[in-house]
Amino acid sequence: MLKENTGALKGVKVVELGQLIAGPFCGQLLGDMGADVVKIELPGVGDPMRVWGNGTHKVWWQVIGRNKRSVSINLRVAEGQALARKLLADADIMIENFKPGTMEKWGLDPATLHAINPGLIIVRVSGYGQEGPYSDRAGFGGIGEAMGGWRAIVGDPDRPPSRMGVSIGDSLAGTYGCMGALAALRVRDQTGRGQVVDSALYEAVLQVMESLVVEYDVDGIMRERSGSVLKGIAPSNVYKCSDGEYMIGANGDAIFARLATAMGQPELATDERYATHGARGVNQVELDNLVDAWTSTLTIDQLEAKMIEYSIPAGRVYKAPDMLRDPHFAARQAIVEVPNEEHGSVKMQACFPRLSDTPSSIHRAASRFPGEHNAEVLGERLGLGAKDLAELAERGII
Secondary structure (H helix, E strand, O other), X not given: OOOOOOOOOOOOEEEEOOOOOHHHHHHHHHHHOOOEEEEEEOOOOOOHHHHOOOOOOOOHHHHHOOOEEEEEOOOOOHHHHHHHHHHHOOOOEEEEOOOXXXXXXXXXXXXXXHHHOOOXXXXXXXXXXXXXXXXXXXXXXXXXXXXXXXXXXXXXXXXXXXXXXXXHHHHHHHHHHHHHHHHHHHHHHHHOOOOEEEEEHHHHHHOOOOOHHHHHHHHOOOOOOOOOOOOOOOOEEEEEEOOEEEEEEOOOHHHHHHHHHHOOOHHHHOOOOOOOHHHHHHOHHHHHHHHHHHHOOOOHHHHHHXXXXXXXXXXXXXXXXXXXXXXXXXXXXXXXXXXXXXOEEEEEEOOOOOOOOOOOOOOOOOOOOOOOOHHHHHHHHHOOOHHHHHHHHHOOOO
16 A cells, blocks of 8 residues: 655655656656655656556556656657756756766756756666766667676586576666765755766766776686676575575585585585685685585475574575565565556555655655656646646647
8 A cells, every 4th residue: 555655755746757767767766765756757648667667567556666756748848848847946966877978968957957946856767877988879678787897707618608587787777866865965064055966877886896907906806607606605696405406605614614514514614625614715616515515414494494493594585475475574665566457556665765654755756757757747847737738738838
């Protein structure tokens, strides 16, 4: 069910001009935290995410479109651009993820908007950033993952690079865009001035590449694809059980000693091949085979009981049905039901992170069609009446 908006950003006005994933994910995060997000979509067509997803029913939109009001404005024409500028005149944050130069062409560039609204925070998400020799190139999340270093190290070493099963490059760029917007809000509270948040897809991916660059710079180490393990970190892998698979992360010295005891082989913890982090890394394949031979004799339930008994970080490899029936997910309301006109309700991930005093919430279901809130938003913000709206619609402006 929908909840009351008690979020930390309640009262913050956001205008989202982006589409697909990276920009709209930033808007989703801000909306979850209570911001009033007005999403501008192309009249009649809307965001392509409305028809993306697997299965007969395209329900991905229900997640990325939640906590937003939809307004349809044709930004490709001067009158539509003028409407957008009016909406942005008292906004706190604008999000866009068009190809660099597009907003300038539409008269919605930072200089123009800051002349109208000096306090506006402008989040710009793009493939390569707003300047540099590649800035005018088209870029999607997968390209950012490749250039940022992610794709080269994902998959098995004897196969081409793999992709993660979700659009992680887009989501990371949207997350960093949101983070930048929150930092900029803090500065604006002190100075009254807005600024531009430049979130490039490839740089968002680069941020989570850990020691990839510095290891090469200092030691010439080139991190490569290593399948299901992180090279040198052992034992930490998905292991076979008699009825499925189970993840164990026992790469710390004390934790490995407990695992060796649980395995009935406590001598492994003092064996020079496995006694230290470095030694276990060198003998990673051999050690993984030992652990796998042991786990294969147990069911998942039996193995999990031992992991809990010996306080070893471990967990089941979940798919959606496992999440929906798990008591911990239920206790923390990690998955919630949201009312839906077509399906009655749909289950989806809840808001994260959790704030104790101003909790985020899903307080508005995704809009049913582009421009569903035209009358509400354009009437409330711009004072347009039914006659004005009808005329704009007839001319294809909204």
